[in-house]
Amino acid sequence: MGLLAATGGESGRELVALGAALLIAGLLARAGRRMGLPTIPLFMAAGILTGPHTPGPVLIRDPADLGLLTTLGLILLLFHLGLEFSLDDLLAGGRRLLAAGAAYLAINMSAGVALGASLGWGGREVLVIAGIVGISSSAIVTKLLVELRRLANPETGLLLGIVVVEDVFLAIYLALLQPVLGGAEGAGEVAASVAKGVAFLVLLVALARWGRGPVGRLLGTGDDELLTVCFIGVAVLIAGVAANVGVSDAIGAFLAGQVVAGTSVAHRVQRLVLPLRDLFAAMFFFAFGLSVDPGALASVALPVLAAVTVTAIGCVVAGVIAVRIQGLGPSSAANIGLTVVARGEFSLILATLAVAAGLDGRLGPFTAGYVLVLAIAGPLAASRSHLLARRLPARLFPTPALSGKVSP
Secondary structure (H helix, E strand, C coil): CCCCCCCCHHHHHHHHHHHHHHHHHHHHHHHHHHCCHHHHHHHCCCCCCCCHCCCCCCCCCCCHHHHHHHHHHHHHHHHHHHHHHHHHHHHHHHHHHHHHHHHHHHHHHHHHHHHHHCCCCCCCHEEEEEEHHHHHCHHHHHHHHHHCCCCCCCHHHHHHHHHHHHHHHHHHHHHHHHHCCCCCCHHHHHHHHHHHHHHHHHHHHHHHHHCCHHHHHHCCCCCCHHHHHHHHHHHHHHHHHHHHHCHHHHHHHHHHHHHHHHCCCCHHHHHHHHHHHHHHHHHHHHHHHHCCHHHHHHHHHHHHHHHHHHHHHHHHHHHHHHHHHHHCHHHHHHHHHHHHHCCCHHHHHHHHHHHHHHCCHHHHHHHHHHHHHHHHHHHHHHHHHHHHHCCCCHHHHHCCHHHHCCCC
């Protein structure tokens, strides 16, 4: 019986288990923070350690018991991303920013397709692996820029532009991937499903651009409690409608954030949604950890190693191309390449959607191992990017003197 359906003594036991799981996840993440580690892999580790696949007490045996909570985590993650995304910022960056973002995606998505094809896991799995490998963690990237005090660096605008281009691509990618995950058969069925998804996206984008007034009036209230209830309702409602018309609830939540981002209450919503996002996102990552069998990680060790290697190379190459477009030097290339190498929430979201759709079960442990390695190694490498900058050939950069202006 699920957590929300349980009653009486069973409900009490499951509440104790859930509370203990959250506390363990929080304490483990707090300990990791002191060592400079991001929280995402530590929440996953807490799920692995207290789940049914490891020795010792099992707090929550079935990840499905957390189904609604983890769905809310997914919705709030993408809703908050939609709040922060700005199409105006992307357009203001001009062709150079678009070129840098497109180069990053082309290199890393192509590497993902090549890796997936070499594994021989099937065509649908190849498309999912391309996204898992090709899209970095916006949460870790932005956190690193703050913690490493690089917000004022000349390459930071370019780096954030790459992240924005990724976010735009993610919306399109999820819409196109949904028919594949839904098991659509035949070109006609796939085309109809894609057309329906694109029509829904266009409707929400139009609402985000021209419906700001009505949505703002719908949410407009000076009471934070009522505002919170209303914007959560909007996010969950749009995500649910998206799922019912054959579009991912994740992309519905992202576009719900876009709709709210254009209203007069957007800044208050950003402030109010953060603690909710952090709580339910922690449950999402924890539940993913519950589903991971550490014994299965050994069977995907070589694919994980290969994925980590191609990601590191691809990100550094993309960083070099980006700074050449912008006219910066090797320090900027190293900073960009090693900052965007971390993988996190998007990779896990894609793996969760794929496993739920019945794709190859190895995608779960593969993604878990891949994210664990890069979510930990990525920030550590980014903090030592000056070591890579010294080894990048100066001939690759048209204006290497600019690199001296960049913080290490």
